[in-house]
Amino acid sequence: MAVAALTDEHQLYVDKHVAYIQSLDTKKDSLDYWLTEHLRLSGVYWGLTALCLMKHPDGLPRDATIAYVKSCQHVSGGFGANPGHDAHILYTVSAIQILAIEDALDTIDRDRVASWIAGLQQESGVFTGDEWGETDTRFLYGAMNALSLLGRLDAIDVDKAIDYVLRCQNHDGGFGMAPGAESHAGQIFTCVGALAIAGRLGDIDADLLADWLCERQLPNGGLNGRPEKLEDVCYSWWVQSSLAMLQRLHWIDGEKLAKFILRCQDEEGGGIADRPGDMVDVFHTLFGVAGLSLLGYEGLEEVDPVYCMPRKVIKKIVGK
Amino acid sequence: MASHGISRTEYAASRSEAVQEKERNKLTEYLALVEQTQQKRSAGDYSLSALELTSKVLKLNPEFYTMWNYRRQILLRTRLLPFTAPEPPKDAPAAPEGQEDPAAVAGSLRAAYESRLALLLKEELEFLIPLLMSFPKCYWIWNHRLWALQQCSMLLSPEKGTKFWQGELQLVGMMLTRDMRNFHGWMYRRIVVSHIENPVGGEYSSLAKDELEYTRRMVRGVGGMTNYSAWHQRSVLIPRLLEENGKDDQERMDCLEDELQLLMSAIETDPDDQSLWFYYRWLVSARDKSSIAPKMPHLVRIAMVTDQVEWLKELLEAHPDCKYILKALVAYAQLLQALRKEPLNEGESEDDVEEVDEPAENQQILGWLETLERMDPMRKGRYRDQGKVIRANSEINNTIFLRG
């Protein structure tokens, strides 16, 4: 479903977005830069992936990026958000994703990372984020994402993990952060992603879940993350990528969604916001660009809906 | 780096020179504070003055998860040490007349320890309240609060520990009043309830009934019907409560009937509220073991779904533009077709299953789907897929019929 033939007012300002992403690391005199230090490594993943999808894979300096990622690693094998920050699964996944995109997974000790991640799996099959014990289906997906990129899914009990995911499914077909928790598009993305990585999508009722997902689209074209909530570019991605994994992306109006995402751009300063007219950030910039790529927007690199990474990287590493 | 709902124009307008100057000062202060704290952390300083520094950093930036970790490491080494009874001296002679017996001394030391610790834990929980009010969607704060409460369970007597958990119900009740869809709040509520239900060293006592009553008040409150979170919670609690109370099949069917009545009247009030329709779908079509009445006799189920289809047809006459009614009609007309083809329960008679003209019924369903495509064009791909399945199935049936 290629989204082409869009008019001037519906164009993607690639050059502006590239410049915006490249400028992020030069804002060290801003308070916001430092108040988001706890996200830095994920920020690099968001920026780098967006650049790749916009066909600027060399938009960040490769050697410096790899060196920075490695500077976030702990002896344990896990990665923190920035040097001086504790290891956590969220940043470990970002680190592995960046290294995979840069084709630099061989520069780290894969086994050490894999065994750190494997150590987070609990008896129930779920994963904690770190040694402090918080559990969430986001962490479970992160573990499976990173381990599959490392070629080390065998380090964990995949069946147990999937049993846990299935226990998180609700009456509406959706998934929550834990058994009994309300369905939420972000958690659905992680659970469907985990099922996809494990090759277990056949275990769920795709029609039921996809019906809930397609009802997320609002008249303005954007998608919300739960019933009766506002539309948002990041939720749009989680919903549409889940629909794509379920082979039902055509259950929503792609052209309307593409127009909504394009309206969220800052045409002058570059970057994409959660909603039209709001402040942009690199997180929504990635999910906006990835959303357009999934919709077949002209001139973009193809995105993989399971990993939110360039499709060709996944094909090469995971082989499917 | 990930912001929500901040307007670009309002932000630009707020960037006066004075504001920027203030921000520069704040930045200098913040960086100095973080550096000082990080230095102590790398030096392995677990003192109360370091704890104070983490308080300052976290008030400015509660997303700084490493600071929460550091804070917990300090607390575990200072304020939250476990109780250790004083070792009685070896070969101690029996307490002479007029002196306290060592067991009594240890007991009162333990009591003093618990009172002091309860105060310290309360202080920790109070530190978090203003942070939760300002940042109700920050995972790390909720997370730290749960950790502190777990310490209550581990370090205090069961009664004292449970009191702390009970106090949390009030807090989370207030948070959910402020934002009745905050999913952190709902998640937290489920965890708190489960701790109260399963006290350390105590017996399980269910709160499912009270919690169900809580959701009932929620959905009946102003704007409550659209509260998808509360309906979701009902779908979790009702089956649990039925199970715990050992309800038989008839009682389960009565329960389903009551819940259906509640939903039907809510839908009649506002048929465009999609929250209601998802929950209604579960009531009508779920048959798995976590549904309300999984063992409903087959003919009774057919009668129930038939009644719902009739009710929906009437509702459609009053609200011809409501797509949810049409979607439900498509779903339950198909459910009925499937039910009629399934084997009956023992003692039920084939004669009681109404004969229907399925091809005609299918034409009606296809008609509804065409209307839906026009009414709800954003999701036309979904309706077309449904139509394709019906056409393919009836083609297969025709082929079998012709061959037969």
Ligand SMILES: [Zn+2]
């Ligand atoms: Zn967002």
